[in-house]
Amino acid sequence: MSTAHDEVPPGTQTLARGLAVIRAVADGAHGLRAIVEYTGLGRSSTHRLAQLLVNQDFLRHDNRGYTLGPALIELGFKALHGNPLPLVARPVLEELSAAVLDTVHLAVEDGGSVLYLDKLSGSRGAEMRSRIGYRMPLTRAGVGKALLLDAADRWTEQYTADEDQLPVAARNGDPEGFRTRMQEYARAGAAMDLEDNEPGIRCVAAPIRDASRAIVGAVSVSATTPYMPHERMRGLVPVVRRAAGRISASLGYQGT
CATH class of the missing domain: 1.10.10.10 (Winged helix-like DNA-binding domain superfamily/Winged helix DNA-binding domain)
Structure with missing residues (x-):
């Protein structure tokens, strides 16, 4: 309450x-x-x-x-259009959605949680519960992990805080395992959701950066498990990273 x-x-x-x-x-x-x-x-x-x-x-x-x-x-619409990220990202999201046929998300961190700014539903598989304006724990969502890639000092604390907000039956209780995963994702420049957030749903996510090199958003491709075997997830990493890189370039990011 x-x-x-x-x-x-x-x-x-x-x-x-x-x-x-x-x-x-x-x-x-x-x-x-x-x-x-x-x-x-x-x-x-x-x-x-x-x-x-x-x-x-x-x-x-x-x-x-x-x-x-x-x-x-x-x-809400005025607030959304006051943020350049959804407008800059939309053409890239549409191209990505058409190429992969799966659900594409755009999200930012807001108040210590994931806030979805855009969603393009896929043309196959089940509909997901996410929607524009929806919030999720950072450490459970693929986009949330992508948003945290640069923040190694927050990984354990954020994981514990998110777990405390979940019902006991839904908790994983493995902060060291989460830290190990995040170290791997940081090296790869992309994060994965292995049904951490929603049973039967997997995703690949990559961070979006601005001219200061700070992570200001994340983009992801999500699908039901039959369409997301581990081999495909690995293959999607460079695809999602390229999409995130194009959006980052539009925000002034000049890195590789």
């Missing part, structure tokens, strides 16, 4: 509570009771804030309960 009572600057408590209500709805709390439980706010305060947000089009309310409103959709 989140809370709206964390430390906030003086005079901004109402804003913080309103944002907490929006976050609750975004995370699946569609009824008033669920929003109250998520935020820790009083029922009457939550109802007043929700009504205000509905009036301002930040939320909608119908027989399904509360959902995100058109104002947030508009702001």
